Amino acid sequence: MLVFKFGGASVKDAAGVINLGKVVNSYAGNKILVVVSAMGKTTNALERLTTAYVNQQDDLNQIFDEIKEYHYSILSSLFAPGHSVYDEVANTFVEIDWAIEDEPHDDFDFIYDQIVSIGELVSTRIVNAWFNQEGIASKCLDVRSYIHTDNTYREGVVDWDKTRESIQKDVPALLEKSIVVTQGFLGGTSENFTTTLGREGSDYTASIFANCLGAESVTTWKDVPGILNADPKYFTDTIKFDELSYQEAIEMTYYGASVIHPKTIKPLQNAKIPLLVKPFSDPSAPGTIIREGAVNAFTKPVIIVKQKQVLLSISTNDYSFISEVHLSEIFGVFAENQVKVNLMQTSALSFTACIDYSLDRFTKLLATLKQSFKVKYNDELTLITLRHYTDSSLLEITSGKTVLMKQTNRNTAQVVIK
Ligand code: ASP
């Protein structure tokens, strides 16, 4: 069986949904599980909606209306008026009406997951209805009954044993009869609340299903020809890799290559399942294959750019040395606030860490750290990682920039620049 994952960009409009149907049709005769993300930039819009609700902003209803209108305009290009999908979608959006009816009293991360998850619940209903209209037999599965997580909202931790059991119990029989469509990015707790697996987590969903079902391969269909050495948004003359080892793919995602979600590779590597990254605009193109025994060919360094970085400099209130005891306290605060450190350095009097900026998490982190330490920070920075760098490639990337922090080892160079 095959697992296909379609991201937001591939279903950003009616043409995308039609194309998705064509891609799946071109694999007719295979058992296929299709994992779908929210359409276009819906997750970002739902994040804005969540913030607007929690802060009781005036534009709450306007943001919600825009999200609904965007989906209804896609629906009206695909389905005749009166088709049952209109009601299904409307009923799904009603869950947001319920969620935002009362004043916010729950924890932000919990509210976030209950609201943001609607993006995938809606997109899968639309894709499933489109398959059926096109004569492709398919069934829409609610992933929240299959991917079981703990209640770490916004970063649900998967209970693999329970998940494997649920998936193996039902999904193989369903795949005998039809295509199975399900939501990326979501999970469910034992109390039946919705969780999310972390932004861009739909790749991980595909990998969980593939591992539990012993899939032949996973394909993520993207708006790029495969895995490139750098993001074409920032760099010209990029090159595509024909194949990569699991290890290299893990390293790339660890440093922030956004082409694949970091948690995706390991479950595939464990089960020796290849991951293909292919362009949805040209399904027969080879793309990139990540597989056991792949030969990496780095004719150019891999460049990974992370924007919106903050460099935090932490020192003791009495100007004493930063000791292991301080570091353990600092890391405790990072862990509590689910803040990941991208790069760090210690000196006698200070500890410096480069982290991703996220308003709510950063505000809390700062407040807690300031209870015990002096904290200074620099924001709006960029972290650039060069894998398989050369001295000249490092020079080129930093030329004309202020370098605030730099670290190199044999394979990898990292710089925080302004
Ligand atoms: N829709 C979610 C996001 O944008 C999950 C995904 O796209 O993988 O983060």
Ligand code: MG
């Ligand atoms: Mg997305």
